[in-house]
Amino acid sequence: MTSYKFVNKKVGVIGCPFNGGQHRNIGVDKGPTKLIEFGLLEQLQELEWEVEFDGHHKLNELRPVEDPNIGKLKKPRYVSRVAEAVSKAVESHLKRKQVALTLGGDHSLALGTVSGTLSVYPDACLIWVDAHADINTPETTKSGNLHGCPVSFLLGIAGKIPGFEWVNKIISKERLVYIGLRDVEASEKKILKQLGIKAFSMHDVDKYGIGKVVEMALDAVNPKRNLPIHLSFDVDALDPTVAPSTGTPVRGGLTFREGHYICEAVHETGCMVAVDIMVKIS
Amino acid sequence: MTSYKFVNKKVGVIGCPFNGGQHRNIGVDKGPTKLIEFGLLEQLQELEWEVEFDGHHKLNELRPVEDPNIGKLKKPRYVSRVAEAVSKAVESHLKRKQVALTLGGDHSLALGTVSGTLSVYPDACLIWVDAHADINTPETTKSGNLHGCPVSFLLGIAGKIPGFEWVNKIISKERLVYIGLRDVEASEKKILKQLGIKAFSMHDVDKYGIGKVVEMALDAVNPKRNLPIHLSFDVDALDPTVAPSTGTPVRGGLTFREGHYICEAVHETGCMVAVDIMVKIS
């Protein structure tokens, strides 16, 4: 039996059907609704978790009438307002010693979820499971879609962008680790290298096996297993044969079992305080 | 080349189209027939095994006219008679220094096959490859289907059930090991824990890799590789994408290669004396 170091066996579920961090308008916002419809809450209850569900947040109501680009960034005000709202929701659940489970939605939401975690647990570490590094800065992004940039904001390397002043909880680069990378841009590789951020690509998963990779990842950011963990899981880390996506699929992702194993092994530490499940178009 | 410690390079094939250990009537009984039709015997001969095939046992003729439940147990007399017949068939092949290969059929048959093995090799160990633990007792079973109970009888923890007196060869809990569990009931978890039975779940397969898991399983029950081995393989241990089943499939099972590897690695020990291949509805 896992004993929980920071939370009670309660989970606060935050539904975030949101796709403002990218330019396409299809699919991303349906993930949370489907997960609930398919019985996620009941399954959590069967596993003896006490469940509190906020309902799906009406994030579309936060859309500003006018939202011109800031530099290359698209829909900056919309993404910022939504992320701030989600941040508050996460914070509220965490303060009541619940695990905050956010269902997205596109990965720009993690700007909010991780900020929420850092408000309550300033020493939390972040395990980012993704095919992509999502670490472009407003300078280095080509597309300007904010779902490719949240990590740069969280690390404090995004520079000052009007409207994002509320993102003032910064995670140290030593507390961040990636698992599952397989489609990283040259600009992102440069940032990862410069900052010396620990990252386990699919090449590493093949080389060492998922068991060893998760152990090494935990050793890197949480060697004594005494820090709170935020797990941000982008479903595009899974192979397209497991989790078909409507975007351009990249072969060679995690198997269903490997994805499942990561979640189980992180849970087993007893340190997990927040989880994002992002079912989105990559 | 593997050298065989207990048998000659001969295999006795026992066809058991039987589905009495469960309530559904479809599919389970067709496995053995299909395996033979698809050329199993010829393939064994190509691998230079001498093959003796009994023909398919006419197990349905053993069905009693009346067979009311005993407690929750369904079709208890039918299952018992069939298992006893299969036990004798296994015993007969083993006495002639053959490997006994039983093709099922539902897993209640293993009550018979393992009993047959224990008659000839009292110190045999049992490797149970399955998504399920099949260890419910007549008390703890919810469904009353005997295919979920054979291990409790073999361990001697089933209590006294009329008609099952012939099951009097007991395997020690130290000689039993599971590989591939992924769908174990709470009642079964309790028994496994109380008895301290060694079990490698899919989580362990992901964590250590199948090579290490099989080595650890063999070390647990047969550390000197000098005891006879009974391998009981329920095909539902394989992922539904490999071996589709007509029951409710549970994702995250063994790959074709992992299932194959288990059989090869157990064979390589030179200790294998009996194998069950159970193609059934889970």
Added chain:
Amino acid sequence: MTSYKFVNKKVGVIGCPFNGGQHRNIGVDKGPTKLIEFGLLEQLQELEWEVEFDGHHKLNELRPVEDPNIGKLKKPRYVSRVAEAVSKAVESHLKRKQVALTLGGDHSLALGTVSGTLSVYPDACLIWVDAHADINTPETTKSGNLHGCPVSFLLGIAGKIPGFEWVNKIISKERLVYIGLRDVEASEKKILKQLGIKAFSMHDVDKYGIGKVVEMALDAVNPKRNLPIHLSFDVDALDPTVAPSTGTPVRGGLTFREGHYICEAVHETGCMVAVDIMVKIS
């Protein structure tokens, strides 16, 4: 960043639509054309390789009018002429410090590609990724198809066959290693055993994981990582679910990720001088 020990970051691409090494006439010759059409050259350029493409060699023009069997060998003159031409093409690229990338075509072409490599790098080692050992001699082959024999010629154990006198660069048996074997004939097993050739089967991949297997394979033939490497990759090493073939598929092959990992890990040594990608009917 990989630093290259023998070549510049240039690749010479040799298109070899050829199926003379086997009796069937379908499919094998289309692989190279498709790979180019699907954008292989552009992808290499994106990875910052300088690319020189010869165009597809018109190998069919080398077909002799008369080509009776020699012993059991089919189309011996045709295969020999083609392989000799390909050998010269490989040699030419290697002499200009390029990596020679041959797109086949059936695996009899490797008689040429490896000979070309040995002309320029006599101490090269050979990593043969294949479901098959392709090591039958003109004596032991059953089918007489030369795509099942190239390794015996390269090892100098094929005997003297008229027309093959040009194959005079021999690789030492210590410099050859197999990865991925899963369908080896008895005659081939005998040869492998007699010569003590290092081979990692799918059983080994399951036992150790692909990371460890590639490491052991490199340690076996190139322990100091200072010898040039020729990688000959038969696509039938991949599982039929990954790379469907029009021949009789054999289950249990490499996953997409494992195949990819082998190529990456060999590349990372900085020793790779030649690669064959053989998309053929097995």
